[in-house]
Amino acid sequence: MKRPFWPRRRGKLSEQRRQIRIATWEGVPSTIFQVLLGGPFLTGYLLYLGANSSQIGFVLAMTTLVNIAQLGAAYGIQRIRSRRMALIWFIAVHRLLWAGTGLIPFLFSKDVWVTVYIVTYTAAFMGNAVSAMLWTSLISDLIPAKVRGRHFGIRNTVLNALGSVCLFAGGLLLDRYPGGEGFLLLFIPIWICAVANIVIYFFYPDLPFERSKETAFLPMVRKPLQDAGFMRAAGFLAGWLLMQTLIVPLYSYAMLELMRLSYSTVSSLTVIQTVAMMISFYVWGNLNARYSNKKLLFWTLPLIAGSCLSWGLLSLLPALPVLIVSHILLGVGIGGFNQLAFNFTIGDTPKSERPMYVAMYSALTGLTSFLGPLAGGAVYQWMKSLPPALDWFELFGFPACIGVLMLVMAFTLGKRVLTTD
Template sequence: MPIPNTVKQVRPAVKPRPRRRLSVQRRQIRIATWEGVPSTIFQTLLGGPFLTGFLLYLGASSSQIGFVLAITTFVNIAQLGIAYGIQRIRSRKWTLIWFLTIHRLLWAGTGLIPFIFPKDLWVSVYIATYTVAFAANAVASMLWTSLISDIVPARVRGRHFGIRNTILNALGSLCLFTGGILLDRFPGGTGFLLLFIPIWICSVANIIIYFYYPDLPFERSQETSFWPMLRRPLQDAGFMKATAFLASWLLVQTLVVPLFSYAMLDLMHVNYKTISIITVMQTLAMMASFYIWGNLNARYSNKKLLFWTLPIIAASCLSWGLLAILPILLVLVLSHVLLGIGVGGFNQLAFNFTIGDTPKSERPMFIAMYSALTGLTSFVGPLAGGRIYGWMKAWPSSLDWFELYGFPVSIGFIMLILTGTLGRRILLAS
């Protein structure tokens, strides 16, 4: 009779598979993505409808609001000098950190204005602080664009920024919704004070994360003097035609689109919660479009896709005409969904155009030329739009319809004309 084997057979322990180490490049891309989290919270709670609302709380007029909305792009004209200056810096990373710190701390510091200054100085101090902050941001933006174009390889750039923008805009939607509820529940100074607490925290966190950015080698321009360097983009006919057209388009677009929040708050008296929900709908549409535009960008050129964003933005303005026959909320949601799809694609593709369709060694000056021209027109647009809204306030009440929806619809028609003529000839040429 066989003796049973009572000795247990011990199976060799299965070693856990070692976690695959991230390559240096993947780690750098991941840091750049995580940096966007506090940056998105910071900029969402300080910008958009909250910026307009805070300015109205401080006592700003429509013209002053238009000026503040315009100044962010006007300072980009300085990027022409910045593009030349950064050729002489030793470290893009540390210069970026210095100027980004100035921007983040000054803009976040505007929340202290009601506690430090008398009421009659609130708007003036805000405008002065905001202007200095965004002058510093013009330098930081140039350096970040130059650095991120080296971090993210060209072959995955369109898809990467599509996914990155989708994730960060989801976070922005949550911030918009939460901020809107907060300001409705605690109106006035208390609500804005509570809003600035996470802003202050995120401004510091954002600065800290930049310390983990890589300090990659910088491929400098082949030119050593300013004017020869400036001539490089000017001699690129395709680039200049596209840039001049996009600058003209933004002049028309910014006459009305940046002032949508003003129209909702001051003309329609829509509350913050509702505006936040509408803006969240816009952001959700933008998120979905980022992924689609990113995938299309792998097959079609930046300029061709830029062309197809234009009629969508025009349709956003034209849809305001439906206020004559449809409920306000329905029209505003439709307009902002179209705006999210159009502007989301426009911004993403314009960014890819400046860093992807330009020579690497001369890229800072190409970016600066684009930023300067579009910055100038985007400065004039909101400034003129704010003035126009101010003039319309003095018109007879029988013309209130034009202030409410006639003006945006008129701008929408001009956009369609630009798209079908110059846009078609310039952006679809190649």
Template sequence: MNIMRNRPLRNRSKDLRKASVHRKNLQIATFEGIPSTIFQVLLQGQFLTGFLLYLGASSSQIGFVLALTTLVNVAQIGVAFLIQRLPSRKWALVTFIGLHRLLWGSTGLVPFVPQEHWVTAFIVLYTIAFIANTAGGVLWNSVISDLVPARVRGRYFGIRNTFLNALGSLVMYGGGIILDRYPGGHGFLILYIVVWVFSISNIVVFFFYPDVPFEKSEEKAFLPMLKKPLQDKLFMKSTLFLSAWLLLQNLTVPLYSYVMLQLLNINYEKLSLLNVAQTVFMMASFYVWGNLNARHSNKKLLLWTLPIIAVSSLIWGLLSVLPMLPVLFAAHIVFGVGVGGFNQLAFNFIIGDTPKRERPMYMAMYAALTGLAAFFGPLLGGRIYEWIKEWPQWMQIYGMQLVVGVLMILLALLLGRRILRDE
């Protein structure tokens, strides 16, 4: 009799301990995002483009650098297989994440080598950093999908993304003010000092990540493991379509900063405000997309994001008849709403609509295919901007966006409605 009465209490105590462990793990994952967000915001986007321009890079070299991070994602397929042989994911995660942070931060040392080697030295360090990040990314996605319980996943990532994007907006604006106040090398030196502080802090926080149990694939050999996502027709159709979409989108979007800094002569503070506006509306959209996701599937909502992203590209055409800043703010705001939903729903699609045991290989296949598309997009976009350098300036400033916007609308209508529908 006593045993029967005590059992529910023990079960309740066990549930409370489990809930406490989950809460602690989620707090660590959220806290880790703070230094990660700060140093990444200061090293990418407008700051990356600005630093490359300072180093003397051409538009095609900038396009190559912007595309490089996605090309190395192809290696995730090999990493997804190799992590099945790891006794522990934690220390491999710490190693590769640490290498990425240190090498990416080391690009700030490039101005100390002879000037004729600046761009080459940057590309070498940047490439090695993101090769390490490829392994780190697979490991982090694998760990975080096990760390966050499925029942709270949507709400947790919504809150985490909102908080970190708000922080990123403040950092972005502050970085823009620094570069306007201290132009050239002095400003970038200040940014890189901040980068080093927070990249080291980020590595330290990863030491506190839990070593969660790893549910490994049933397959032991590489080819059978690789065939799992390849034989999933619904997954492959969706992934190939999204890859084609990202190829189009990345013809212009990664080069927005180049157009605004180089062709429209916008200063860093205004550029930061544009990106902050985009981020604020992206954060607001997380809540809306999250609520819609409770009633509609990931694929259906992904389809809804596509025309929004296409319209953001078409808005650039209004530069021909309206003042510059209102048009740019409108384009960034609409893009923030669309891409916020796209990124959140694509992530949910990969970690929620795929088998748990095979998830690392599914994630790797998605990252490899979309990464190839996202690589060739900015690379081709950078080349196109060089080809049309002698064309009328309107074609360089907003003509590309108009062409890409029309193509995206056609792709969404002709293929998207058939591929991203609920089966």
């Protein structure tokens, strides 16, 4: 089955294919919305609002810390009547609040812009944490296991192609209209896509739900905790993300603030990363049909580490070629990591207990992914006080050191945990 979400022949679609197509098209406004609000545009908007590196690190970290709320959501999902309606409510909270941050300069005085952004952003991603749990539960029931890897490989490829176009166009827009005018123009399609995305979810299927065999919260939480293989892998991946998020989320900050690159250059580099990710989705998806999620996850680790390590080449080579190599490695590595980690949580776990397994993984990785950018932002803030002779360490020394540590971690603990069944 080579094309899991398109029909094989003309004529009326089966009900399942129609539902999968709706779930695929839903990704279009969602991708535009998240690309234009995230990545270099998120960093740029925070800099426009007056945020420093520590505050930027905190905002980037908060996205994942709120995933701890998924533990409660996994318990609550057992008692709701309609996963679809609950999904719509929490999706609306996330989309409307995050899109609403574009109104901050018009509604508040400048001295509280960053504070209001952080509060609104945190509330938005509380909604996102719950909606992600509901969406994962619903989509894992909708997509058959035998085509899941290939389906998400193709879906992610198509949506990341769209994301690349949005990144490039957004960068050109902000360079042409710098400051508040540019961000206002950027938020117009964001507001349109937020509403469109919410509307499309009303057409999602509301599939029957296989509930947990446990009825109390603590016994439900103990299910994944007692699964030794799952916890070893989840614990390692959480530790890996702690190292990764020390530096990777702050790439845009380093390029915009330290290297003084233009928005169009940074967005173009992010496009290169996204194209590499897009191509890798299809490759990883096909490999996933032959090899286990965990073994393939291991081979994504050296690529991500290599992306950080390559920043050390800035001491020898021109900046642009080095950054291109770094973003290509990151795109291929992150693309595989995210796709395979998702398949790991929904494919290598028991169906009736899947919500709590997903929640446990999200809570562990959410906590470490919160601490990583927070610590990374604090380190960058501290490095500003270093003497000018050590400016090289702020620019490329710190990322290269993290890259070395990640390589060691991958080929020692990672190899033992992910390649040994």
